[in-house]
Amino acid sequence: MTFEELIQSKPTVEWKQRMDEEDEIFTDENISATNDVLDSYINQLKGLGDASTKEAILGCVKEVVLRLNELNDDYDYFIETMEREELVEFIEEGAKIVGFTSEEDITEEWREW
Template sequence: MAKRPTDTWREHVAEEIAERAAGLRRVEDTNFAALYPEPFVLATEQVLTSFENEVRGFDAPSDEEVFAAIRRGVEGLNNVDGTHDDHDYDTIEREELCEFIDGVLSEAGIDLDGLAARRGIERCEITDEWREW
């Protein structure tokens, strides 16, 4: 199962909290809670869950159906990125989100190389048409 980036983000926050509580990290040396506030993480997670559920419901989807699901997922993430002031997807988060999308589609049996080739793009570009983050 593709690991959700939101799980990783929460793990980072929890590790910092535990290290602070154990006296292993000073407050000024923490940043994950500021990078990943729960409302931002939760909104991201809701989009990822919707995308995952949609893809899991596929039964021999057409390329158009797959790209429509990708578009809805990416546009949902665009909305999260644009509506959470002072929080956005930076390079690492963008890579994690794209890896998640790729993983969910691959697990559903979608031939991403073939899908991308039929559209005249590279596999790594399947989100690019709609992605603002």
């Protein structure tokens, strides 16, 4: 997968469709805020370049997870089981693009959702 493909596979694309189909946990505001956080994560990973060490990548993962924790609190806990799985997959795919893979959930240490 490339960064462009990752951008196209953001969970928020499906969330918008589910919102349009009357899924009431989503709003334009929580989808937009999540998009901003995910875009920032992608940009941080892109910015690592040759510095894409395990520690640097996990630093990006930690930041995106902590920011998503805040959003989930701010927007009445809209990250439920399906959304959690989609976000974890997205975050792990981003890490994989810059060379980090793990058999474990790399978000679990910081994740509150």
